[in-house]
Amino acid sequence: MTSDRITRIVLASRPEGAPTADDFRIEHAPMPTPRHGQVLLRNRWLSLDPYMRGRMNAGRSYVPPIEIDGVMDGGTVSEVVQSLHPAWAPGDLVLAHAGWQSHAVVDGESLRRKLDPSGLPPQTALGVHGMPGFTAYAGLHEIGRPQHGETVVVAAASGPVGATVGQIARLRGARVVGIAGGPDKVAHVETDLGFDVALDHRAEDFAEQLAAACPDGIDVYFENVGGKVFDAVLPLLNDFARIPVCGLVAHYNATGPAPGPDRVPQLMSLILTRHLTVRGFIQHDFIALYPEFVREMGQWLRDGRIRYREDVVEGLERAPEAFIGMLEGKNFGKLLVKIAD
Amino acid sequence: MTSDRITRIVLASRPEGAPTADDFRIEHAPMPTPRHGQVLLRNRWLSLDPYMRGRMNAGRSYVPPIEIDGVMDGGTVSEVVQSLHPAWAPGDLVLAHAGWQSHAVVDGESLRRKLDPSGLPPQTALGVHGMPGFTAYAGLHEIGRPQHGETVVVAAASGPVGATVGQIARLRGARVVGIAGGPDKVAHVETDLGFDVALDHRAEDFAEQLAAACPDGIDVYFENVGGKVFDAVLPLLNDFARIPVCGLVAHYNATGPAPGPDRVPQLMSLILTRHLTVRGFIQHDFIALYPEFVREMGQWLRDGRIRYREDVVEGLERAPEAFIGMLEGKNFGKLLVKIAD
Structure with missing residues (x-):
């Protein structure tokens, strides 16, 4: 079903000023195993967003900083490979926060929503519909x-x-x-x-x-x-x-x-x-509005009243370069990394 | 009932930095006469407030600047001397915005509220109750x-x-x-x-x-x-x-x-x-709350749950000096000028 190794990108050092390729490191690691209540995910799409720059610093930001040698975090569209949580089944396509890696084990409770493969393109859940x-x-x-x-x-x-x-x-x-x-x-x-x-x-x-x-x-x-x-x-x-x-x-x-x-x-x-x-x-801060947003934005998108543009980079290994470019304004539209089909 | 001259303080020049006594000028002028809809006021108390400093500048502030040679403006507790407006009668004690002067003619519509001489001290309408x-x-x-x-x-x-x-x-x-x-x-x-x-x-x-x-x-x-x-x-x-x-x-x-x-x-x-x-x-900006404030604060004051301190200066001619001192933090409590009994 999967190889027994995963690929991931970790924070190698905290950038001073603009991040460089040396601040990231690509690693391979054994395939993790879910415990009770967890799911194993195969990540298909990774979202790259400016807020991640703040998490690379040591100081207080929105959220605690990423640790040195920790996996860069980020939103993903992922497929459930193995589930030890009753709400999820293999093959489900879900919105997750599984980071810059090919696979991840996460708590089933942490998954945000199931994506309907017959509806909008799933990666819109990381952009205009996310x-x-x-x-x-x-x-x-x-x-x-x-x-x-x-x-x-x-x-x-x-x-x-x-x-x-x-x-x-x-x-x-x-x-x-x-x-x-x-x-x-x-x-x-x-x-x-x-x-x-x-x-x-x-x-x-x-x-x-x-x-x-x-x-x-x-x-x-x-x-x-x-x-x-x-x-x-x-x-x-x-x-x-x-x-x-x-x-x-x-x-x-x-x-x-x-x-x-x-x-x-x-x-x-x-x-x-x-x-x-x-x-x-x-x-x-306004999460109570989220269901209304999913519904209203979904309708706008299906009606063509809201348009969007994606900037897709193929391959996880290109994420650092794409992220660095985004901070310089080089992306054009929602920046996504396609990790796997 | 009144002498036929009034005393007033005008803006002589726009201060650069801290105002000085030279930026103000005391003047005497003929007693003004109300027209239809207007009232003649005798000012008893004048409020001095930091916002007035902004009005002495030429630039955009909360409100348009005071003109050079214009009367310094400010809130007053005033007595109606003569009324050509049906809502007001001679002897009424009112909350007005009649400026740094002994008397003023204002539109009856501009008067904010009638003060109850048997209730709280009238000058509280310029401070804690104003x-x-x-x-x-x-x-x-x-x-x-x-x-x-x-x-x-x-x-x-x-x-x-x-x-x-x-x-x-x-x-x-x-x-x-x-x-x-x-x-x-x-x-x-x-x-x-x-x-x-x-x-x-x-x-x-x-x-x-x-x-x-x-x-x-x-x-x-x-x-x-x-x-x-x-x-x-x-x-x-x-x-x-x-x-x-x-x-x-x-x-x-x-x-x-x-x-x-x-x-x-x-x-x-x-x-x-x-x-x-x-x-x-x-x-x-929140004027819709004002009636609720007048009621609730009035009750707190009568119950002794809110306390206040007044810093009273006697005589209109001392207003500039008191105002200059206030901007330096010299006042202690709500700064009021007692213009007349």
């Missing part, structure tokens, strides 16, 4: 709350979170401005995803372009990037604007303090004088 | 939401907002740590106001003292100061902490950029990784 899509859905539903006619600005608009934020906001009646890096992504955001405007943050006059694209100011800025996009957004924020913060990919590789002056006093003054709400979250 | 008290009440009710057993930290704890925040939070079952400047204020906060702990932000080891006073971290930080108190609070914030921002008095007199490094990336990272909510507000 954690990134739910991040977009929950952040808009609980924090951004775009109203009809308001202006919503989304950074990393060709990425799986940003693309979904913008499309949901348009379904809610908002005017949506997307920001992406490079002409191909910008064209995709405007043409394929149907945003009202798409802008290239690499343009020298990006801040002026953004101001021109938001003649009525900005009511919701969905923050998943930070850096100079945030700086360009700040002066355009309207009174009572909402800023859901779900990522800061521009900062993840920072190694030292940013040059002065210290702009915290100005940021706090802006929060005060414009009555802003700035709120950090991860999708799990 | 705007500062409502700021505390609304910010806790809508943003801070202290839960039983949580830790609430309040800056400027001897001031009218902070004192009320802390006492309401204790009534809601929270543990409350107050921060004030100097031993007299610290003693007042702990002894008279009944906070669990009071700390002096002037202490050299203030940050260490705050950490020791918050062994379970901080769940709510009511921000009305900024500066180094905010810096000491940040590392202690718990996941899902809430920061209502209603003032930043430490920044109001800033004239230039703060020295680097730029800590905006760290602040945004903290907001993200600790799931913080940072929200700026003024009490008017």
